[in-house]
Amino acid sequence: MKKITIQGVAGCYHDAAAHLYFSEDDIQTIECETFPAMFETLATDASLLGIVAIENTIAGSLLQNHELLRQSNLRIIGELKLRISHVLAALPGQSIDDLSEVNSHPMALMQCEQFLRRHPNLKIVERLDTAGSAKEIATDNLEGHAAVCGEYAASLYGLNILEKGIETNKRNFTRFLIIADPLLASEIGPAERDIDKASIVFTLPHTHGALSKVLTILSFYDINLSKIQSTPIVGREWEYRFYVDVTFDSLVRYHQAIEAVRPLIKDLKILGEYAEAKITHA
Numbered sequence: 001m002k003k004i005t006i007q008g009v010a011g012c013y014h015d016a017a018a019h020l021y022f023s024e025d026d027i028q029t030i031e032c033e034t035f036p037a038m039f040e041t042l043a044t045d046a047s048l049l050g051i052v053a054i055e056n057t058i059a060g061s062l063l064q065n066h067e068l069l070r071q072s073n074l075r076i077i078g079e080l081k082l083r084i085s086h087v088l089a090a091l092p093g094q095s096i097d098d099l100s101e102v103n104s105h106p107m108a109l110m111q112c113e114q115f116l117r118r119h120p121n122l123k124i125v126e127r128l129d130t131a132g133s134a135k136e137i138a139t140d141n142l143e144g145h146a147a148v149c150g151e152y153a154a155s156l157y158g159l160n161i162l163e164k165g166i167e168t169n170k171r172n173f174t175r176f177l178i179i180a181d182p183l184l185a186s187e188i189g190p191a192e193r194d195i196d197k198a199s200i201v202f203t204l205p206h207t208h209g210a211l212s213k214v215l216t217i218l219s220f221y222d223i224n225l226s227k228i229q230s231t232p233i234v235g236r237e238w239e240y241r242f243y244v245d246v247t248f249d250s251l252v253r254y255h256q257a258i259e260a261v262r263p264l265i266k267d268l269k270i271l272g273e274y275a276e277a278k279i280t281h282a
């Protein structure tokens, strides 16, 4: 039985992602209230796996999770891309005109910004997760509240769906990373022949063209840059860390590229080498 830490309660998108990624396995989810709590839980037990949202196609990157991952000792062993479709759900018998407040995870609220702007009477109040908001409304019988959550969460907690597909754009996808302690990662992580993607993080000296030189070397080795995200380095104003995802056909060329850029970069950390998700789950 695999134990997977998730952020959120049953019916949240992390729960769905865990069951999809490990669809062939017998799994038990360990629910954590926040992302930092999830990383703390993972640090206490090396036999646990984790699944963590890293970016969304509407709301952008979860910057906090980039930093939590870098500061942890964990490795990425895989990824999952999931279509996210939100509903507005409330207690049975309530209509949209009865509502005064909407609750959800901040990322979910951001993904529904246009819908929420069309309903200015709804006070936006952030909660820990989407399904948790639905659960709270049901358990505490919160009239006047609606949750932004998945259709499954609404039915799980007995809420009525007032509107479906309220995300700003139908092309709403979240990418999740599957993370594990290094020892466990080496046991159950991808076989070398399946590795075609890596996530790395580094800093650069403040010199002319420093980033451009790194990118040129990656391109010379036929390494495709699939994502670049910078985050501020706390305490060193206007200096940044670069989180880079790369994809490649040859693991040997990737290793050569890493060795070639090493002298040009500082504080290099390889967050994980894994198989790119080839499909996006609906």
Ligand SMILES: O=C(O)C(=O)C[C@]1(C(=O)O)C=C[C@@H](O)C=C1
Residues within 6 Å of the ligand: 007, 008, 011, 012, 013, 014, 015, 053, 056, 084, 105, 107, 108, 128, 129, 130, 131, 174
């Ligand atoms: O609240 C949830 O249901 C979550 O799983 C969190 C989360 C996120 O962290 O981005 C997961 C996927 C969606 O992008 C919306 C919310």
